[in-house]
Amino acid sequence: MTHWPETTTPVLPPDDLNTVDMTINIGPQHPATHGVFRMVLTVDGELVVDCEPYIGYLHRGLEKLSETADYRQSMGWWDRTDYLAGMCCEMAYCMAVEKLGGLEVPERAEYIRVIMAELSRINSHFMFLGAFGTDVGVLGTTFTYAWRERERIYDLFEEVAGDRMFPTYLRPGGVSMDLPENFEQRCRWVLDSARQGMEDLDGMMTGNEIFVERCRDLGPITPERGIALGLSGPMLRATGLPWDIRKAEPYSIYDRLDFEVPVGRQGDVFDRYFVRLAEMYQSMRIVEQCLDQMPKSGLVLNPNLPKTLRIESGECYIRTEGTKGEYSVYALAKGGNKPYRMKLRSPSFCNLSGLREMVVGTYVADAIVILGSLDIVLGEVDK
Amino acid sequence: MTEAQARPLPYPVGSQSPQEGLKDLLAKAVPGGLLTFGATATDLDVTVPPADLLTLVTTLRDRPELAFDLLRNIAGVDYETDMALKYHLYSLKHGHALQVTVPTTSGHPHVPSLTSLYPAANWHEREASEMFGFVFDGHPNPKNLLLEEDLHIHPLLKAHPLAKVEILQGIEEGPPGFKF
Numbered sequence: 093m094t095h096w097p098e099t100t101t102p103v104l105p106p107d108d109l110n111t112v113d114m115t116i117n118i119g120p121q122h123p124a125t126h127g128v129f130r131m132v133l134t135v136d137g138e139l140v141v142d143c144e145p146y147i148g149y150l151h152r153g154l155e156k157l158s159e160t161a162d163y164r165q166s167m168g169w170w171d172r173t174d175y176l177a178g179m180c181c182e183m184a185y186c187m188a189v190e191k192l193g194g195l196e197v198p199e200r201a202e203y204i205r206v207i208m209a210e211l212s213r214i215n216s217h218f219m220f221l222g223a224f225g226t227d228v229g230v231l232g233t234t235f236t237y238a239w240r241e242r243e244r245i246y247d248l249f250e251e252v253a254g255d256r257m258f259p260t261y262l263r264p265g266g267v268s269m270d271l272p273e274n275f276e277q278r279c280r281w282v283l284d285s286a287r288q289g290m291e292d293l294d295g296m297m298t299g300n301e302i303f304v305e306r307c308r309d310l311g312p313i314t315p316e317r318g319i320a321l322g323l324s325g326p327m328l329r330a331t332g333l334p335w336d337i338r339k340a341e342p343y344s345i346y347d348r349l350d351f352e353v354p355v356g357r358q359g360d361v362f363d364r365y366f367v368r369l370a371e372m373y374q375s376m377r378i379v380e381q382c383l384d385q386m387p388k389s390g391l392v393l394n395p396n397l398p399k400t401l402r403i404e405s406g407e408c409y410i411r412t413e414g415t416k417g418e419y420s421v422y423a424l425a426k427g428g429n430k431p432y433r434m435k436l437r438s439p440s441f442c443n444l445s446g447l448r449e450m451v452v453g454t455y456v457a458d459a460i461v462i463l464g465s466l467d468i469v470l471g472e473v474d475k
Numbered sequence: 476m477t478e479a480q481a482r483p484l485p486y487p488v489g490s491q492s493p494q495e496g497l498k499d500l501l502a503k504a505v506p507g508g509l510l511t512f513g514a515t516a517t518d519l520d521v522t523v524p525p526a527d528l529l530t531l532v533t534t535l536r537d538r539p540e541l542a543f544d545l546l547r548n549i550a551g552v553d554y555e556t557d558m559a560l561k562y563h564l565y566s567l568k569h570g571h572a573l574q575v576t577v578p579t580t581s582g583h584p585h586v587p588s589l590t591s592l593y594p595a596a597n598w599h600e601r602e603a604s605e606m607f608g609f610v611f612d613g614h615p616n617p618k619n620l621l622l623e624e625d626l627h628i629h630p631l632l633k634a635h636p637l638a639k640v641e642i643l644q645g646i647e648e649g650p651p652g653f654k655f
Contacts (some may be wrong), residue, residue, distance in 0.1 A: 155606075156630055191516050319544050319567060322595025335567055354600050407550070408516035409574060410565050422550040422561060435550035437563075445598040453653035474621060 113137055114457070120149050123458045124227055127470030131447070132359040133459060140459055143451045145444060150474035158434040163189050163264060163401045166434070171258045173436060174472040176219050177212035177415040179205070179249075181472075182262040184412040187422040188434075189264040189342065195394055197475040201266035202345045203386035207279070208252070208261065210382075212373040214286055215245045216415035217368045218376075221293050224365060227464035228306050234296055239290035244282050251278065255276045264401065266393035276383050283376050290372055298366070307362035311450040311462040318359060321446035325417025325439050326367045327466065331359030337413040348382050368467070400429050416440045416467055438472040477515050482650060504538050505531065513576075518563070520574045528577055529587045535564060535573070536592055542568045546589065549599035553609040553632050557581055562589075579609070588613040606631040 119130035122283065128149035134142035158166045170185040171178030183205050190197060197205075218238040225234030232437055236429040246256040251272050253259035261268055272278075297303050313323070315331040334353040354370030356363025403425040411420040417439025426432040443466050451459045497519055498512060509527065513520040523531050535543040550561040553560040555612040562575040577586060589596040600611045601620040608629040611617060618624060629635060 095555060148619075148623075151621045156635075156637060159484060247566050322546060322593070333567065340567075340570055341572075406516055407520075409561075411547075411574075412569055418564075420548060422548060422563070424552060433550070433552050435548070435561075437548040437550075441598065445595065448596075462546065 113141055118148075118460075123462065126468060128222060129444075129468065129470055129473070130460075133451075133456065133465075135456055138455045138457075140451050140454055140456060141273060143287055143459065145447055147441075147444070147470070147473050150470045152475065154432055154436060154475045158431060160430065162429050163193075163403075163431065166431075167262070168258065168260050170436075171260060172471055173475065174216070174414060174416065174419065174440075174469050175257055176216040177209075178258050179208040179212040179261065180412065180414045180419060181262070183209050183344075184410060184414070184419050186262045186420050188408060188410040188421040189401070189403075189413065189431075189440060191408045192403045192425045192431075193264065193401055195265045195397070197266055198391040198394060199345075199385075200387045201392045202392040203382045204267050204392060205262060205385075206344055206346070206349075207379050207382045208249075209261075210378045211245055211248065211279075211282075212380075213375045213415045214372050215242050217372045218242045218245075218286075218289070220368055221297065221365075224467070225293075225297055225303075226302055227461055230297065230300065230303060233312045234293055234421045237289055237292055237296070238338055241286045244285055248278060248282050251275070257450075258269050263393060265397045266391070268393070270392050279379065279383060280374055283379060286372075287376060290369070294357045294369060298369070304362060307365060307465075308360060309358075310361040310458055311454060311465070313359035313446075313450065315359070317449075318446075321449065322442040322445055323417070324442060325414065326364055326371065327417060327443050327446075329353065330363035330367045332354035332356060337411050337418060341411060343410075345382075348385070349378050349380075351375075351378050361461055364465045364467075400433065402427070402429050403431075405410060411437075414439050415470065416472065417443060419472075434475055436472075438475065440466070440468040440470075440472045441475075444473055484497055495572065501573075502554045504534055504541060509633055518572050518574045522578065525577050525579060525584070525586045528575070529589075529592075530560070531575070532564075532589060532592055535575075540569075542566045543573060544568065546571075546593040546595045546599070549596065549603055551603040551609060551631065553581075553607060555633050558584065558588060558609075559597055560603065560609065572653075581612050583608045585610045585612050587611070590614055607631065608632070 113134050113136050116133045116135055118133060120128040130146040132144045133140050139450065154169055157169055167182060167185065170181045173181050194322050218241050222235040222238030226232065249259050250256050253261035273468040278443045313331050315333045318328045318331045334355050336353040339353055354367050356367050404427055406425045409420060409422045411418055418437065421436040421438055422435040423431055424433040447466065450462050501510065501521065512520040513522065535541050543566045545565045545567055547565050548563040552559045552561060557579055558579050560577040564575065565572045579586060586609055588600055598620060600614055603609050604611055604617060605619045605622050606629060619626065
């Protein structure tokens with residue numbers, strides 16, 4: 093492993109040098125783990141020999157809680173899974189309940205949901221850009237730029253739903269209230285601001301050669317291996333597979349919208365970063381099309397909703413494209429006003445299970461960068 | 476900086492085939508009427524006993540006309556009298572999805588592990604194992620994942636009380652039939 097220069101005479105020949113593997117514990121309270129995540133690295137010098145992730149520090153028993161509450165009461169817990177994109181989680185949950193209960197959603201509400209989901213996606217990817225920049229060493233600059241734009245999106249959420257991070261805005265059968273009067277104008281202003289912020293970040297990160305050299309060719313994954321490991325979302329698209337559930341199995345009104353699926357070339361850290369950046373532009377396109385197409389007035393909640401939703405029986409597996417990948421809900425009803433079983437298939441959980449394979453064989457400093465490129469949210473990993 | 480060469484894709488994604496033909500394809504691939512077909516609100520469902528799971532999933536994965544290459548999810552269900560595992564498979568090549576139901580007995584039923592076929596099954600099986608008490612034969616690392624390592628309870632069983640820390644701490648008695 094060690095290369096001895098020919099000019100020096102080593103005291104011991106390199107083959108007889110016994111190095112002892114060392115175990116390093118990272119987390120659970122460590123800024124680079126993006127939450128309460130712990131990994132134990134076994135290192136040989138600077139090289140990572142083994143990596144054992146430990147999760148569950150944020151396990152709140154979401155699935156058990158959902159079995160004990162009314163279909164509408166669980167809403168507030170589900171947007172606390174992926175807390176960077178609460179609206180996407182609410183959408184998946186509501187779609188599962190609507191599928192089982194046979195509820196229809198008014199057209200205007202569908203457009204509002206998609207606008208909110210895509211704004212959440214932009215918001216979540218801004219968080220990634222800021223935090224990833226910090227992981228790689230662009231220090232706080234990207235973070236503050238990203239935070240400025242996130243604040244504007246959160247302000248918009250507050251105007252719409254009354255809350256910023258955990259809006260609990262959607263309902264099975266629609267959304268809880270109509271948009272405020274000047275929403276369209278405000279939304280376009282936020283998008284313009286976000287576009288400017290993205291261009292700034294793009295220049296700071298993609299235009300920074302140190303950043304690019306740091307990320308390129310690091311932790312590459314082939315498409316076949318990505319599928320086998322169960323990766324999804326930007327992680328899988330970075331390998332070159334254009335698999336996006338919004339296109340492959342369209343739900344809501346995504347089949348009416350015109351957008352592209354950005355893919356990477358070789359699935360390395362840079363591709364993961366760049367796919368997310370490109371996705372944000374597409375999300376902006378989607379929101380703008382929704383603003384143009386959506387009915388200007390109309391119902392936003394199904395008027396035929398029963399006071400208490402009771403579902404006799406049914407089973408479904410609802411898949412949506414969350415911000416981190418495939419955010420799916422398996423739901424089973426067996427009578428009564430509570431679900432019999434709710435299972436969350438969280439994308440970060442599945443992406444994180446492939447961490448060991450990506451990290452082994454790299455350096456310790458690179459392990460942090462690779463972990464950052466996974467863009468995990470621990471609320472979603474631990475449920 | 477050299478331009479990285481794009482790797483060739485295993486196949487074009489998004490070449491969708493209609494979901495209706497899937498049942499016929501499955502019946503042809505697995506002869507002898509071994510499978511029991513059903514349907515959920517979203518997917519075709521196939522019920523298979525635990526002993527035949529590995530054979531079926533190997534067929535599902537390796538036959539080119541089926542090509543279920545992605546294991547999306549494993550969900551355990553406790554029906555109180557018995558239990559079941561739900562596997563959700565998807566084919567990126569053909570764009571079709573399938574749910575495989577494996578009915579089991581209550582307690583600690585043995586089910587073959589799919590980690591040899593799908594590395595993605597690793598964490599899903601660890602989760603189902605700790606939450607319901609399934610035993611996955613052949614799993615490389617059957618430790619607790621979300622719960623504490625030395626905590627041998629199965630919280631998602633219907634018999635498990637929702638919020639009784641006192642039982643865990645040994646201050647109160649648990650409900651009849653409930654043991655940690």
